[in-house]
Amino acid sequence: MWEKLRINEDRFHRDFEALAKIGATSDGGVDRPAFSPAHSKARQWFLQRAAAAGLKTNVDSAGNHSALYPCGRPKAQVVLLGSHLDSVPSGGRFDGALGVLAALEVLRTVKENGLRFNTDLEAVDFTDEEGRFLGFLGSRALTGNLKTEDLSFSTTTKPTFRKALNSTGLTPESILSAARNKKTLSGYLELHIEQGPVLEAQKKDIGIVTGITGILSFSLTFTGIAGHAGTFPMEKRKDAGWAAASFILAVRRILLNKFPGCTATVGKLHLEPGAVNVIPRQAVLSLEFRAGDRTTLEKLESVLLSATEKTVRRYGTKLDIVPMEKTPPVPTSSIIQKTIQKTCRCLGLSSLHMTSGAGHDAQILARICPAGLIFIPSIGGISHSPRENTRWKDCVNGANILLQTALSLAETKDIP
Ligand SMILES: [Zn+2]
Structure with missing residues (x-):
């Protein structure tokens, strides 16, 4: 046979x-x-x-x-x-x-x-x-x-x-x-x-x-306040770089702890004005994440977006989110x-x-x-x-x- x-x-x-x-x-x-x-x-x-x-x-x-x-x-x-x-x-x-x-x-x-x-x-x-x-x-x-x-x-x-x-x-x-x-x-x-x-x-x-896997990606812009790197006190800063860094690590924690088999990547990060002696006013970053089924992808989206809100509250920045790719x-x-x-x-x-x-x-x-x-x-x-x-x-x-x-x-x- x-x-x-x-x-x-x-x-x-x-x-x-x-x-x-x-x-x-x-x-x-x-x-x-x-x-x-x-x-x-x-x-x-x-x-x-x-x-x-x-x-x-x-x-x-x-x-x-x-x-x-x-x-x-x-x-x-x-x-x-x-x-x-x-x-x-x-x-x-x-x-x-x-x-x-x-x-x-x-x-x-x-x-x-x-x-x-x-x-x-x-x-x-x-x-x-x-x-x-x-x-x-x-x-x-x-x-x-x-x-x-x-x-x-x-x-x-x-x-x-x-x-x-x-x-x-x-x-x-x-x-x-x-x-x-x-x-x-x-x-x-x-x-x-x-x-x-x-x-x-x-x-x-x-x-x-x-x-x-389905793919969702966003462009995130955290906006804080620029300032003199030497004179502005640490406790008063609204540093967009801190917001970005904290968010990136939160993404890692969320994926490792709650979403086995899924992935999320911040592959681009850009600080403005981008000078050694200026507190970053703006951090523009990409967020891309993938999941094997629609329900998980939606849940992941909502958890990651609520993490952005927590970041904004903690560092006193503003946030703009622009959707990019959406592949189910x-x-x-x-x-x-x-x-x-x-x-x-x-x-x-x-x-x-x-x-x-x-x-x-x-x-x-x-x-x-x-x-x-x-x-x-x-x-x-x-x-x-x-x-x-x-x-x-x-x-x-x-x-x-x-x-x-x-x-x-x-x-x-x-x-x-
Ligand atoms: Zn191939």
Whole structure:
């Protein structure tokens, strides 16, 4: 039966090494920003490998590159498996690339074993996941989640964007016309490295992602009173710097004590007037926080905002709050989560339910079809770096989980 089917480890490994050479950097990483020559070369290589395996290939009008294994039934739905071949500048070899290669390996495995389905299988490499121009450009185009204004960039970015599109034969209009009817999609699966330290620390083989975290961010401005650093008495000061410092530490306390699994970051801080001998009049800081589900995100928002009020009372400053980003959490399909869990049990692998702190194409697909996201451990939790690494055994485990989960979704008929 197909439960015993496994991917071809050696072929998967050879392909991984070959792909990692495209855009390779001397420190062991890859540099393949979207639309760069190395990126285009990697995408061509992917299509060639698919064609060599006898799979059909396709490039849609948003530049998404696909390998296809059609079931032969007219108007059949498709199970999409995918990720991305672009990287951040000086990125790692695993981020995105592993998911695309595993998807290709799944299709090759089912083809050479002559499995037949009621649905088509498609391995897709999405355009510009990392956001050189617009994050998730390809998956947003495919899901019909793009508007004209999303592609109207600033005057500095526009010429580079046009040039990038020209080099690949795309136009903003073609990108906007790449949307598929959601009824054609039966589901989406993505294998990705965790990019964090949780699986490694908990000694688990597979992460079953329950959702991609929602993000809220604000710009906070504490305004106090400037004064002479030497003459103004300490007890009378309304120092905006103190308010900011105290608030930042309160954020840390709140998250560690009350919100396990969530994150909050003050990544920007600017003091005005910014002189050595002047009490800061103003502190402008960013506050960004993430949670895996809507209820927790809302609760976190209210606790952090009430901490700002306490800070204002304590230091006698004023406060302005300007909302910035608001990205709601996206849950993955609970049915697919169960399928992945069952598959882990069958393969004798340990698993952990977890949220994803990083964004993935899966969160875009989840808006229009059941989507699942499978994580494997990242050594030291390092990612977006040439030092990004994952044990090869874990990559093979992940690809086999992807294979078996895809087979369950694709309604396998009996092997002929
Ligand atoms: Zn990625």
